[in-house]
Amino acid sequence: MSIHYPSGQGPVHFQKPLVNKKTSRYQSTYSKRGMSLEKEINESNQYYLATHQAVIHKKPTPIQLVKVDYPKRSAAVIREAYFRRPSTTDYNGIYKGYYIDFDAKETRNKRSFPLKNFHQHQINHLMACVAQGGICFAFIKFTTLDLLYLLPATKLFEYWQDQKNGGKSSITLATIKKDGIKVEYGLNPRLQYLPAIDQLIAIYEKGEKHE
Numbered sequence: 001m002s003i004h005y006p007s008g009q010g011p012v013h014f015q016k017p018l019v020n021k022k023t024s025r026y027q028s029t030y031s032k033r034g035m036s037l038e039k040e041i042n043e044s045n046q047y048y049l050a051t052h053q054a055v056i057h058k059k060p061t062p063i064q065l066v067k068v069d070y071p072k073r074s075a076a077v078i079r080e081a082y083f084r085r086p087s088t089t090d091y092n093g094i095y096k097g098y099y100i101d102f103d104a105k106e107t108r109n110k111r112s113f114p115l116k117n118f119h120q121h122q123i124n125h126l127m128a129c130v131a132q133g134g135i136c137f138a139f140i141k142f143t144t145l146d147l148l149y150l151l152p153a154t155k156l157f158e159y160w161q162d163q164k165n166g167g168k169s170s171i172t173l174a175t176i177k178k179d180g181i182k183v184e185y186g187l188n189p190r191l192q193y194l195p196a197i198d199q200l201i202a203i204y205e206k207g208e209k210h211e
Contacts, residue, residue: 037104037141044189056093056100088125099134106141112170113140115163123160126153135200149180150196
């Protein structure tokens with residue numbers, strides 16, 4: 001099957017990866033360094049779901065079908081399709097009675113995170129969710145440094161608005177360390193991010209009590 005990306009580049013043909021069945025399902029933390037943030041989150045989500053801690057899933061990317069063959073009446077084969085640009089964020093779900101919504105971003109920069117990695121429609125979506133009492137944030141990973149932070153959406157809104165007003169087009173690592181919550185890595189799950197969400201919920205509940 002050929003799938004075209006929104007940037008207009010040509011079709012990409014996928015091959016089924018080879019799997020070494022002798023490899024343990026859960027490897028050491030060190031051996032999994034270099035894994036994409038998306039895969040880390042997906043594996044952790046599977047663990048949290050299996051252990052009845054949270055129900056959080058990656059939102060499916062909308063696909064526009066271009067060519068479909070019907071070799072049999074009972075089966076259809078997709079020959080060509082395009083990934084549409086996602087309209088909101090990457091993940092959502094429920095945890096401790098709260099609606100959870102977040103996006104995940106990575107950068108190879110060592111000192112700052114470029115705000116261009118976000119889009120206005122994503123900011124608008126997060127703002128709408130926060131307005132309804134949702135717990136919203138962004139995961140920002142500095143891949144070269146192997147550092148991951150949970151950045152509250154309300155802080156992201158401040159940086160975004162400042163940029164629109166002529167301010168900085170990036171967030172320094174020092175600022176993210178100050179305003180974000182560090183997410184720790186472990187073995188099972190690999191990305192242990194629920195404790196970071198617990199801290200964000202505590203901040204939210206504290207603010208609610210003072211209103």
